[in-house]
C-alpha cells in the first residue's frame with residue numbers, strides 16, 4: 001500500500017472511531033482505565049526527564065553566556081522559554097510517542113492477531129469505537145496536564161541546577177523566569193500538545209488495528225508506529241509553529 | 247435455519263471458497279471438516295459477517311447479510327455466539343468480566359443479575375472457582391470453557407466454534423465436544439463447528455461438510471462417512487491407520 005492509501009484508511013478508521021459509545025457505563029470504565037494506562041503510568045518518566053532537561057538547559061546556557069555584557073537573568077529566561085515552547089510540549093510528546101505508542105500498537109495488535117477484535121465485532125460491538133475513542137479522550141485531556149507539569153518541573157530543575165552548581169545566582173534565575181511572561185506561549189504549547197496527543201493515540205492504534213500475522217508482525221508494527229508517530233509530531237510541530245507564532 | 251448459497255471468497259485474486267452451498271438446521275451439531283488451510287475459518291468468518299464474500303447469499307432464518315443495515319446486523323450478531331480457535335478471551339479482563347462483557351454492553355441488568363447469569367453459564371460449562379482469574383492463568387481446556395460460557399451468556403440462537411478442541415488433550419477434547427453438543431440440544435440452537443479432528447467428527451458430527459480445494463467435496467452424517475465411497479473423503483479420513491481399521495470393522499459388522 002502506498003502512503004495515500006494509508007492516509008485514506010486512517011481517516012476512514014477515524015470515522016468509525018468517532019461514533020457515540022454504545023454503552024456509556026462501559027465507556028466510562030474503559031476511559032478511566034486508559035487514563036491510568038496512558039497517562040498516570042507516564043507521570044514518572046515525564047517528571048524525571050523534564051526535570052533533568054530543564055537542569056541541563058540552564059547549565060548549558062550558563063556555560064555559553066560568560067560574556068559580562070549579557071545579563072545573568074538570561075539563563076532563567078532562556079530555560080523558561082525553551083521548556084514552555086519546545087521541550088515540554090514537543091520533546092515530551094516524542095517521549096510519549098515511544099512509550100505509549102508502542103504500548104497502544106502492541107496491545108491492539110495482540111488483540112487483532114489473537115482474534116479478540118473479531119470477538120468484539122461478533123458480539124456486535126464497534127471495536128474501533130470501543131478500543132480507540134477512550135484512548136483519544138484520555139490522551140487529549142491528560143497530556144496537556146502532563147506537559148504543564150513538565151514545564152513546571154523543567155523550570156524548577158533549572159533553578160536547582162543553579163543552586164547546586166553555583167553557575168548562576170538563584171535571584172537572577174527567578175528574575176529571568178518572571179521576565180516577559182506571555183500567556184499565549186502556554187496556550188500555544190497546549191494547542192500543540194492537544195494535537196500531538198491525538199496523533200499519539202491514533203497513529204499507533206491504526207498500526208495495531210490493521211496488523212496481519214502473528215506476534216512478530218505486532219512487534220514490527222510497534223516499531224513502525226513509533227517511527228511514524230514521531231515523524232508526524234515533528235512535522236506538525238513545524239507547521240503549527242509557523243501557523244501560530246509567525 | 248442458516249442457508250448458504252454459492253459462496254465465493256478470495257484473497258488478492260486467490261480463491262479460497264469457490265461456490266459453497268449448504269444449509270444448517272436447528273438443534274444439530276453441524277461440522278465443517280477439511281485440511282488445515284482448506285478455508286474452514288474463512289467460511290465461518292463469512293457466516294459471521296467478519297469477512298465479506300465476493301459472491302453468494304447467506305441467510306439466517308430469512309435474514310440475508312447483504313440486505314441488513316448496520317443496526318439489524320448488530321442485532322443479528324447479538325444472537326450469535328462464537329468460540330474462536332484460540333479462545334480470544336479479553337486478556338485484560340478476568341474470567342467473570344469476560345463473560346459479563348456482552349451483558350454489560352447490551353443489557354440493562356443490575357450487577358447482581360449479571361453475576362448471577364455469569365455463574366449460571368460457568369456452572370453449565372463446569373467451571374467453578376475461576377471467576378477472578380485472568381485468562382493467562384488458565385489451562386487450555388479451561389480457556390475453552392470460558393470461551394463457550396461467554397458465547398452462550400446472551401442465549402444465542404446460533405453458535406459457531408472454530409476448532410474448539412485444537413490444542414487440547416484427547417480427554418479434554420471429548421469433554422468439550424460433548425459439552426457443545428449438549429448445549430446445542432438443550433438450547434435447541436444451530437451449531438456449526440470447524441474441525442480437522444476425526445475423533446470429534448465421529449463423536450458429535452450430525453451433519454458433516456467436507457471442504458476441499460474451495461468446494462464442498464462431500465456432505466453427510468458421521469454414520470455415512472463409514473460407508474461412503476467418495477475418494478476425497480476416504481483419503482482425508484482414512485489417512486489414519488486407526489480409522490481405517492475402525493472403518494473395516496464397522497463395514498464388516500454391518501454387512
Ligand SMILES: Nc1ncnc2c1ncn2[C@@H]1O[C@H](COP(=O)(O)OP(=O)(O)O)[C@@H](O)[C@H]1O
Nearest residue numbers: 257258262280281282283284285286287288289
Ligand atoms: N485475511 C486473509 N488474507 C489473506 N489470505 C487469507 C486470509 N485468511 C485466510 N487466508 C487464506 O485462506 C486459506 C484458508 O485459510 P483458513 O480458512 O484459515 O483455513 P483453515 O481454517 O481451514 O485451516 C489459507 O490459504 C489462508 O492463507
Ligand SMILES: [Mg+2]
Nearest residue numbers: 286287331408
Ligand atoms: Mg482455521
